[in-house]
Amino acid sequence: MSKYYLNYLDELESEAIYILREVYAQFQNPVILFSGGKDSILVTHLAKKAFYPCKIPFPLLHIDTGHNFPETIQFRDNLVKNLGVQLLVGSVQESIDAGRVAEERGKHATRNALQITTLLDAIESNKIDCAIGGGRRDEEKARAKERFFSHRDDFGQWDPKNQRPELWNILNGKHFEGEHFRAFPISNWTEMDVWNYIKREQIEIPSLYKAHNREVVWRSDSWIPVSEYLKLEENEKIHTKKVRFRTLGDITITGGIESDADTLDKIVLEVAAMKQTERGNRTDDKRSDTAMEDRKREGYF
Numbered sequence: 486m487s488k489y490y491l492n493y494l495d496e497l498e499s500e501a502i503y504i505l506r507e508v509y510a511q512f513q514n515p516v517i518l519f520s521g522g523k524d525s526i527l528v529t530h531l532a533k534k535a536f537y538p539c540k541i542p543f544p545l546l547h548i549d550t551g552h553n554f555p556e557t558i559q560f561r562d563n564l565v566k567n568l569g570v571q572l573l574v575g576s577v578q579e580s581i582d583a584g585r586v587a588e589e590r591g592k593h594a595t596r597n598a599l600q601i602t603t604l605l606d607a608i609e610s611n612k613i614d615c616a617i618g619g620g621r622r623d624e625e626k627a628r629a630k631e632r633f634f635s636h637r638d639d640f641g642q643w644d645p646k647n648q649r650p651e652l653w654n655i656l657n658g659k660h661f662e663g664e665h666f667r668a669f670p671i672s673n674w675t676e677m678d679v680w681n682y683i684k685r686e687q688i689e690i691p692s693l694y695k696a697h698n699r700e701v702v703w704r705s706d707s708w709i710p711v712s713e714y715l716k717l718e719e720n721e722k723i724h725t726k727k728v729r730f731r732t733l734g735d736i737t738i739t740g741g742i743e744s745d746a747d748t749l750d751k752i753v754l755e756v757a758a759m760k761q762t763e764r765g766n767r768t769d770d771k772r773s774d775t776a777m778e779d780r781k782r783e784g785y786f
Contacts, residue, residue, distance in 0.1 A: 494682050501528075501670035502535040504633050504656070508615050508668050509542060511658035515615035515668070516573065519545040521557035522733040523690055524619030526564070527679055528670055530688050532617075533568065543617065544571035548604050550596040551578040552714050552735040560691045575607035593705075595738050605641040608665055615658065615666045623675045624763065631669055639663035676731075676763050680756055684749040696729040696747040707740020731756075731763040 491499065505528075508515050517532060519525045532541045547561060565572045577599050580586045585606070586599045608616060622629040630645040634656045637643055649657045658666055671679070683690060701708035702721045708728050709715065714737050717723070728741030729752075746755040 494678065494685060497671070497674055497678055498531065498534070498682070500654075500673065501531045503654070504668060504670040505532050505535045505617070507634075507656050507658075508617060509536075511656070512615040512666070514612055515617060516544050516546040516611070516613050517541075518616050518618045519547045519561065519572075520619070520733065521547070521553070521561045521691060522619065523679060523683065523694060524621065524671065526688060526690060527674075527682065528617060528619045529564070529568070530686065531670060541568060541570050544573050546573045546575065546607060546611075546613070546616065548575045548600045548607065549577065550600060550735050551576070552596055552712075552737050554691075554693055554710075554733065554736050554739075556691050556693050557733060564689075573607065573611060575603040577603045579603075580606065595735060597735060597738060601641075608641065613665060614660070615668055617668045617670065619671060620667075620669045621674050621676075621679075622672050631667075631672060633669055633672055634658055635667040635669065636660065637665050637667060641665070643667075676759075677753070677756055680749070680753050684753055691733070693730045693733060694752065696727050696744040696751075698725055698727050699741065700724070701726050701728060701741060705740065708743065709738075709740055710736050712736045 517525065517529055519529065529541065529545065532543060536542055545561075545565060549558075561572075577586070577596050580599065580603045581588050586602045589595060589599075604616075607613070620628045620631060622631065627645075632648045632651050633654075634649060634651070635643065636648055639661070651657075660666060674682075682688075700711040700723050702711060702715070702717065702723055703709075704721065708724075708726055711723055726741070726743055727745065729744045729746060730739055730741050733739055744755060746752045
């Protein structure tokens with residue numbers, strides 16, 4: 486009698502596809518939150534598999550801060566064209582211009598938290614009832630509290646103590662008018678799982694994840710890329726380093742690591758030896774011990 490076994494990547498893939506199909510079954514107007522990072526690329530790839538041979542039935546929603554890596558925007562546009570899916574864009578700059586949010590000032594200014602208002606406005610104006618994200622529980626302690634279906638109240642706020650039970654993976658997407666959900670299909674994946682799957686599936690990723698020469702400055706214990714948005718201090722010097730990025734956010738807050746990992750094989754080996762979390766080089770998470778949870782409670786990704 487033959488036995489059928491799934492390896493761990495197949496199990497994770499199967500779970501994620503189940504969640505994506507549950508989103509499609511339970512919600513009227515879901516979207517995939519797309520940042521151009523590896524996790525949102527992975528979720529998009531899984532959605533393609535989940536509904537093949539049909540096209541992905543969800544639009545992609547990108548909250549554009551205006552401070553993105555140029556490579557990220559180019560990758561986003563190429564992917565949308567190749568998949569033939571709809572792209573929705575919320576602009577932080579438009580939120581600033583409209584007086585909805587105020588631009589931060591100073592050396593450590595960032596538009597990261599400003600995305601909250603733009604995201605919630607986009608969810609309301611597009612009548613989105615579920616936003617599918619690429620958050621994973623191993624990334625950060627606040628994200629470890631998330632359920633697969635994460636409820637948001639009619640103000641877009643998250644209360645980690647008021648979430649639905651998910652016994653036996655029974656998912657409950659019922660909500661009142663004005664409320665919405667976030668769904669996290671890859672919650673149980675680790676960074677290593679993501680890279681092993683990307684390697685197995687040969688998923689295209691932005692060149693930023695692979696080691697390359699770049700002008701950077703040492704700030705907040707990370708190599709921050711030089712850009713038109715970065716204001717240098719008198720004691721800061723520009724260096725040319727071979728770096729890569731483990732996670733992608735705004736170019737102003739995403740720190741690189743010195744690396745020679747310029748292939749997927751080398752990246753997998755490098756990640757296996759890492760002792761620091763992948764978000765350890767994100768300056769937005771260094772503002773306080775509860776920086777991520779504070780943002781999430783207000784409606785962040």
